[in-house]
Amino acid sequence: MxxxxxxxxxxxxxxxxxxxxxxxxxxxxxxxxxxxxxxxxxxxDGTIKAYKAVFDYRKVGEGFCTFVLVNLDRGEYKSPEEIGRKLAEYPEIESVDIVTGGWELLLKVRTENIDEFYEFSKKVLSMTGIERTQSLSSLRQIKTEFVRL
Amino acid sequence: MxxxxxxxxxxxxxxxxxxxxxxxxxxxxxxxxxxxxxxxxxxxDGTIKAYKAVFDYRKVGEGFCTFVLVNLDRGEYKSPEEIGRKLAEYPEIESVDIVTGGWELLLKVRTENIDEFYEFSKKVLSMTGIERTQSLSSLRQIKTEFVRL
DNA sequence: TCATATGTTTGAATTAAATTCAATAATTTA
DNA sequence: TAAATTATTGAATTTAATTCAAACATATGA
Incomplete structure (x- = not known):
């Protein structure tokens, strides 16, 4: 069973x-x-995109949450949007935004633990077009997806 | 009607x-x-916290999304968690995380437009305990809440 | 202002889905 | 291996979603 x-x-x-x-x-x-x-x-009319559940992510093997600030290669032919869409395919990535400021992309990534995040970052964040990243790991989630924890 | x-x-x-x-x-x-x-x-057992809808936020008057990095006063008596919980009460705030790195808190804020965000930041981000903030505005959302847009 | 078109709400009937519960089956524990 | 715990199922019941025609409301244009 x-x-x-x-x-x-x-x-x-x-x-x-x-x-x-x-x-x-x-x-x-x-x-x-x-x-x-x-x-x-x-x-x-596309106002509602989906209906979904919100979890205590620690209990579903995604307790390690990291925000990743991404700088893209200036010489790269792919646009930030193209690279963002490619990244959005990964199930570990909760959100992808093109942002203002010193970084082009901001990702929210959920993995089981820090080791899994390291594997993820080796695999994904080394993809062509990504020049440099800076990670901010969440020590405590207080609210997520408009839901207080 | x-x-x-x-x-x-x-x-x-x-x-x-x-x-x-x-x-x-x-x-x-x-x-x-x-x-x-x-x-x-x-x-x-608390694994599922809620069931909710995901929107095209531009169509629900929350088209302007900003990530706010927050530094807290070192001399303040309130803990980051206390300040985070206070912030989590605001309906404009989608998420609140206590993070590692050069900032204590990371907020995701949704408002109608940049003017509304300015009003929000005057009201909220001037609350006691908050020393300094840096905002990264989203120019384009590619994925949010695990849902691709 | 009135007629018409468009969009929204409702009641009633139908259809579909969720819930309950007792029985069975699988898994874990001692 | 027996007993206890946990999970699945079928069948009956209850509740909720869906449909549709009619009524109502609002906006549009002579």
């Missing part, structure tokens, strides 16, 4: 959830089919 | 969602009551 929880967690990280129309109906004082109608519109 | 969408969006930002057991059942090849059982356990 295989343990299905890791698979459930993985699916819930990016989707496999839905709005609770009945709860929204009570809280807004509307009927649930009114909520249904409005949510379908928000989904159709 | 009042527009209920802002209220729906606000509720979906932190909760009012649920896992789709039937979808998870199909994708994992289990029965939906097995999924139900396992998810209840993940909720009970």
């Amino acid at each position: 295989k343990n299905i929880r890791p698979e459930i967690i993985s699916l819930l990280k990016e989707g496999c959830c839905a709005p609770r129309l009945s709860e929204l109906a009570v809280k807004t004082g509307s009927k649930s089919n009114t909520i249904h109608y409005n949510i379908k519109r928000l989904e159709a | 009042k527009n209920i969408r802002p209220e729906i969006i606000s509720l979906l930002k932190e909760g009012c969602c649920a896992p789709r057991l039937s979808e998870l059942a199909v994708k994992t090849g289990s029965k939906s009551n097995t999924i139900h059982y396992n998810i209840k356990r993940l909720e009970a």
Whole structure:
């Protein structure tokens, strides 16, 4: 009998959830089919991108969170956006932003521990186009994804 | 007739969602009551903190995203965690982390535009305990909350 | 101002999904 | 290896989501 929880967690990280129309109906004082109608519109016009779960990441093997500031090669032919999209493919990366200031990209990376992060950074952050990085590791998450921990 | 969408969006930002057991059942090849059982356990032991929606934040009046690096007063009696918890109360703040390196806190802040961010920073970042900040504004979000945009 | 078009809410009926629970099966513990 | 614990399943029940036509509201344009 295989343990299905890791698979459930993985699916819930990016989707496999839905709005609770009945709860929204009570809280807004509307009927649930009114909520249904409005949510379908928000989904159709791209306002809502996904429904997902937020975890205590220490309990799902992603307790080590690091913010990585990235400088890109000036001579490189790829744009920051192209490199960012490539990085966004990695499941360890929670967010990718092109930012102002002394750095081009800001990544938020989640791994099990510092060793796994080292492996990740060897693999990923050495990819062409990346010149230099600076990592800020999280010692304590107080709020994430608008959810207080 | 009042527009209920802002209220729906606000509720979906932190909760009012649920896992789709039937979808998870199909994708994992289990029965939906097995999924139900396992998810209840993940909720009970605190692994799952919340279910929420992810938005195209430009469409919900939060198009301006800024990472704020924070230095705290060394002479201040409050701990970084206390100050972080205070900051976490603001709805504009998506995440708060205590980090390693030359800064104590790293905030992710979402506002409508740069003017609103200025108002926010005057109000919040001048609170006691905060010595100095450096802001990195996001020019383009490529991935957020594990969801590619 | 009035008629028309567009967008939103609702009630009622239908369909689908979540939940419960007792029985069974698998795994762990002693 | 027996007993205890934990996980899965089928079947019945309960709850929620979805559909759709009708009513209502708001915006648009003569």
